[in-house]
Amino acid sequence: MVYIKSCKGLYKNEKTKMPASDLVLEPVKEVIKGMDALDIDGIICATITKDYVYPSASCMLGGKINAKNAFCYDIESDFTGFISALRLAYSFIESKRYKNVLAVSSESFYICDDKDRFNDASVAALITSEKSNIQIDFIDSTTDGSALENCYIPMGGAVKPYTREGIINKEHFIYIKDNKIFEEEAKKSALYVKETLSKNNIEIDYYIPSYFNKESFDNFANNLSVDKNKIYSKMENSNSSLSATSGVAFSMALEDGSIKNNSKVVLCGFGSGYTKALAVFSVS
Template sequence: MVGYGAGITGVGSFLPKKVMTNSDLEKIVDTSNEWIIERTGIKERRIAEDDMATSDLSAIAAQRAMENAGIVPEDIDLILVATITPDHLFPSTACMVQKHIGAINAAAFDINAGCTGFIYALTTAKAFIKSGIYRKILVIGSEALSKIVNWKDRNTCVLFGDGAGACIVEPCEEGFGMIAEELGSDGRKGDVLIVPAGGTRKPTSLETVEEGLNFIEMDGREVFKFAVRIMGKSSKSVLKKANLKTEDIDLLIPHQANIRIIDSALKKLNLSKEKVFVNLDKYGNMSAASIPVALDEALKVKKLKKGDNLLLVAFGAGLTWGSIVLKWNKED
């Protein structure tokens, strides 16, 4: 609809209390603190309790986002949960969140786009807002990746962590909020980052469990090459759509996967480190949760003010990618 934008009016996040450091990992797998930091930039990550599922993480982040936006659960029209670690194959994690928070008036569904999931979900929320179908949408990126990590695989177990970030998307002043988006995918390379078993292609069985096929598998070299190329390319493309230049960006929040990938994106964009927010060292790769958690932390340390240009960019399993430019609409 002409006359208003779609912007973020509330943000919240939740991180489990349990911290797993690189030194802790040294005790269970053949790796070292120095190697992990040098290759990834990660120093520690959070691990959910055994009885805590993705919807539990999500619900706490959602409550904090609603409080920040000044709304109650009954106000929510739609719940979108971006995750690759759902509570169940079905029902959706979004429906579980609806139950947990008491959002009795909301429709609910999940989005699976790997680490790009939050970008996909935000773009979906904007479409619903602009169409006039919904006015208050809860968007969550949430993951319990520790539950699908093979703790014997040193190439993957050092990378991932658990957490959740949420935001409220509502109509906002025209010219503010989300002003340009780009989504993309290349399913031909889906097998380079995958959980091979557990779906209809290869249902869970004694054999798949014994072979470790229900855990994350990744071709690190291929994912790295893809990420280095696509982060800069997608960022430049969405900036062009927004009629902005790199120097117009006040803050970049990239997917927090690997510090070398982030540094490469900065180099391609010719952007100073002062304009990027990084919390990778504390939390590792939280997939769809990484950007909303970083956004919440950036706001808490006053990295954004109304009118600032914010760039979000991510890549993930699929393979997928996406980027969004927002003119920040929320007052301090």
């Protein structure tokens, strides 16, 4: 069995300009409180806003908490980032070679225009073989690899290296082609969740999607044909935090009592690429 021993999120109502590895320090210190950092076997960080091109943000984080025995690497997966980090951490624990792996996500939005609706956020979860009240039952993810031009950062990679003209035109910032993609996101995400849960005979009591506006939550509920009371929507007036969004919502739902004891919860996301992911937990 694989468990989440502790999960802590941090949402900022601003763009702090803090490095991603600094932004997630507070949640990480909270989830490993009372634990020797040398007992951390691995750190997996989901982010598209890492401190440097290299070394990884997870490596920077490991150094800051003295996790000298941990393997460290970053992953990029947009809104599904935190769930993807959970999936990898789950696999490491399930292999029985490792006992404690940190799955974290941290986004610091220096890579977007100040007028864009993004706010800094981070989340950390300690994934362990030690029994806890949050058991990870099932994780799934998939990618179809189409329509990447709808939401991406045009400049800064091998296809289009940095240029003075590109920076003037803000091509090093996040580009979103059309807000209608969020409507499509809600439809595809709901269909994916419905089909995956049905295929695996999983009944859900509570849904936590990685959304940040009322319209997306409403569309998700309608497309899934479930009562909106079964969907955590307290972030519907927030700005996006990309990969940290779902994890922060999960942490908030645990803290404010929205997730009841003896319930089955699904955390789900849909991101650029397109990527889709969900994680199912039993909370006792």
